Amino acid sequence: MIVDLHTHTNASDGSLHAAELLREATAAGVALLAITDHDTLAAYRGLAPGKPGEPRLVGGIELSTTWRGCGIHVLGLNVSVGSDAMRAATSFQSAARSQRAEKIAERLERAGVERALDGARAYANGGLIGRPHFARHLVATGFVKDFAQAFQKYLGAGKIGDVKQHWAPLGQIVEWIRDSGGNAVLAHPGRYGLTHTRRNALIADFAAIGGTGLELISGRQEPSLTATLAAAAAKLGLLASCGSDFHHPGQPWARLGMNLALPTACRPVWESW
Ligand code: AMP
Ligand code: MN
Ligand code: MN
Ligand code: MN
Numbered sequence: 001m002i003v004d005l006h007t008h009t010n011a012s013d014g015s016l017h018a019a020e021l022l023r024e025a026t027a028a029g030v031a032l033l034a035i036t037d038h039d040t041l042a043a044y045r046g047l048a049p050g051k052p053g054e055p056r057l058v059g060g061i062e063l064s065t066t067w068r069g070c071g072i073h074v075l076g077l078n079v080s081v082g083s084d085a086m087r088a089a090t091s092f093q094s095a096a097r098s099q100r101a102e103k104i105a106e107r108l109e110r111a112g113v114e115r116a117l118d119g120a121r122a123y124a125n126g127g128l129i130g131r132p133h134f135a136r137h138l139v140a141t142g143f144v145k146d147f148a149q150a151f152q153k154y155l156g157a158g159k160i161g162d163v164k165q166h167w168a169p170l171g172q173i174v175e176w177i178r179d180s181g182g183n184a185v186l187a188h189p190g191r192y193g194l195t196h197t198r199r200n201a202l203i204a205d206f207a208a209i210g211g212t213g214l215e216l217i218s219g220r221q222e223p224s225l226t227a228t229l230a231a232a233a234a235k236l237g238l239l240a241s242c243g244s245d246f247h248h249p250g251q252p253w254a255r256l257g258m259n260l261a262l263p264t265a266c267r268p269v270w271e272s273w
Helices: 018-027 084-110 116-123 131-140 147-155 170-179 196-208 223-236
Strands: 002-004 030-034 056-058 060-067 070-077 183-186 213-218 239-243
Touching (some): 070 170, 084 116, 084 131, 084 170, 131 147, 170 196, 183 196, 183 239, 196 223
Parallel strands (some): 002 030, 183 213, 213 239
Antiparallel strands (some): 070 183
């Protein structure tokens, strides 16, 4: 069974509308799907009831927070999208995103980028603004040659556009997810640029604070990383998740439903859903 529990739509920084994403996921043979936009559940609004042949869709979100000064992402999976806790989470995080966007724009403008906020907003389709929208503005205005360079020079970890202080703390994020009936899963633990020691400390803190799962597979990744994360999950009694982190069609490293088979010894997060 193909399970993809990490995907984005144009309600955050993906390019497909939720209905198009569902069509593509159906074509890719996905049986169980979560849409996990950054800090918003807007993709779930007005979605037609599931049709035969479509994947079973569970409530999902990717919440932004920090751990020891490092920006991290926590997936809320199988959350109740209409719950009070999710309403609280999305309203807090959406205000945090607006404040952060203003701060990023101020900093970019000080570096000589004109109309940064309006520019980013134009790419956000009326949704929440993220760094990828600023990246597109930097490319469009010729400040950088491509999207990757926008992150290397201005928006990536430690650069001027990397503003982190607005998010709700990790404990609050985990509590919101639990209160909405979901599983808190640490997203792509291999992608924070942490040393092994710090990554293990993050995973241990995440489990201690009430997190229940680890995303063992995120799109294209080395099998050795999957094995290392599976061992960490087993040691701490964490459940296992997998997802493509799909944003746009045509990206071979994040195709819907791609090689998402978990190691057989793991306990899948969806086991009890
Ligand atoms: P934000 O949620 O606003 O902090 O933006 C984070 C998003 O930017 C991630 O989910 C990715 O989609 C994208 N992103 C982060 N780092 C990079 C990078 N180095 N190159 C390209 N995209 C990136
Ligand atoms: Mn993203
Ligand atoms: Mn992420
Ligand atoms: Mn993601």
